[in-house]
Amino acid sequence: MEVKRLDRPQRSCAGLFFITIALAWLASSSVGLAEERVDAKLFVQDVLALPGKPMQLQAFLYKEGLLGKRIGLGGENIEFFVQNRLIGQSMTGGDGKAYLEFVPRLRGNLIVKAKVKGSPRMSDQEAEGLLAAWEKRRPILLVDLMSLLPPPKSGETLQTLWQSTLGEDHFPAPERDASSELEKLGEFYYNIIYLHRTNDGTSEAVSNWLKKHQFPVGVPIVVKLGAEAFVAFLDTLKADGWENVQAGIGRTVEFAEVLVERRVETVIIQESESKETYPRRAKIVRSWNKVRRYL
Structure with missing residues (x-):
C-alpha cells in the first residue's frame, strides 16, 4: 500500500492547527480555574x-x-x-x-x-x-449584651432585639453612654466579659459589633439561654481559676437572681417601671450614666 506523505506546507498547517487547539484549551482551563477561586x-x-x-x-x-x-x-x-x-x-x-x-x-x-x-x-x-x-486577682465584670441594647418595644422580646443570623448590619445601635461608661470601668479596675445569651448565636458577630461601636476590649462568650446554663458557665469559669467575678450588668430578672445568689454586685438597666420583681440586692438604674455609682 502506498502511503502519502504530507508536504511541508500541509504539515505546517496541521501543526499550527493543533497548537491553536491546545492554546485554546489551556486558556479555557485557566479561566475555569480562576472562576473556581473561593470567596473565603x-x-x-x-x-x-x-x-x-x-x-x-x-x-x-x-x-x-x-x-x-x-x-x-x-x-x-x-x-x-x-x-x-x-x-x-x-x-x-x-x-x-x-x-x-x-x-x-x-x-x-x-x-x-x-x-x-x-x-x-x-x-x-x-x-x-x-x-x-489576665491576672486572676483583677476583678471581672460580666456584661449581658442585652443591657447594651435599647429596651424592647411593645410586642418585642429581648431576644428579638438580637438576631445573630441577620448579620452585623442588622444589629441595633447600642444604648447611649454604654460604651463610654464601660470604658471608664474597664480602664483601671475591671476586666470585661461580654455575655451573649443565645442558643444559636456566634461570638464572631458579637465581636464585630463591639468593635464597630468602639466598646472597650473584653472577651465575648456565648452562653445558652436559661438559668441552668448561666450557672454552669459561672461554675466552669470558677473551675478554670477565675474566682474573682465581682460584678455584673444586665436587664433580666434571671441574670439578677443568678448573680445575687452568688453575692455578686449586680446592676440592672431598667429605663421604665416594670412589673417584674428583681432581687432586693440588685441595683436598678434608669440609664447607663448611673451605673458607676454602684460599682
Whole structure:
C-alpha cells in the first residue's frame, strides 16, 4: 500500500492547527480555574487564658453558602501570630478550623493574628482576635449584651432585639453612654466579659459589633439561654481559676437572681417601671450614666 506523505506546507498547517487547539484549551482551563477561586473568610476566636498555662488558639476559615450557612474550608495552612510574632502554623480540618497550642507568657490583652498566604484556592486572608491573658486577682465584670441594647418595644422580646443570623448590619445601635461608661470601668479596675445569651448565636458577630461601636476590649462568650446554663458557665469559669467575678450588668430578672445568689454586685438597666420583681440586692438604674455609682 502506498502511503502519502504530507508536504511541508500541509504539515505546517496541521501543526499550527493543533497548537491553536491546545492554546485554546489551556486558556479555557485557566479561566475555569480562576472562576473556581473561593470567596473565603477568616475568623480568629477571642479566648480567655491564664498566663503561663497551655491554651488553644483557634481560627475558622470558611465560605458562605445558601442562607448564610458557613461551610468550613479544609486543607489550608494557617499561620498564627501573637503580638506580631509568628508562633506556629496549623492546617484546617474538614470543618475549616485550625488549632494551635500556646502558652502565653505576657499578661494583658494580646493581639492574635491568623493568616492564609499563597493558597491557589483563594486570595490571601488575615484576621485578628483577642487573647485575654489576665491576672486572676483583677476583678471581672460580666456584661449581658442585652443591657447594651435599647429596651424592647411593645410586642418585642429581648431576644428579638438580637438576631445573630441577620448579620452585623442588622444589629441595633447600642444604648447611649454604654460604651463610654464601660470604658471608664474597664480602664483601671475591671476586666470585661461580654455575655451573649443565645442558643444559636456566634461570638464572631458579637465581636464585630463591639468593635464597630468602639466598646472597650473584653472577651465575648456565648452562653445558652436559661438559668441552668448561666450557672454552669459561672461554675466552669470558677473551675478554670477565675474566682474573682465581682460584678455584673444586665436587664433580666434571671441574670439578677443568678448573680445575687452568688453575692455578686449586680446592676440592672431598667429605663421604665416594670412589673417584674428583681432581687432586693440588685441595683436598678434608669440609664447607663448611673451605673458607676454602684460599682
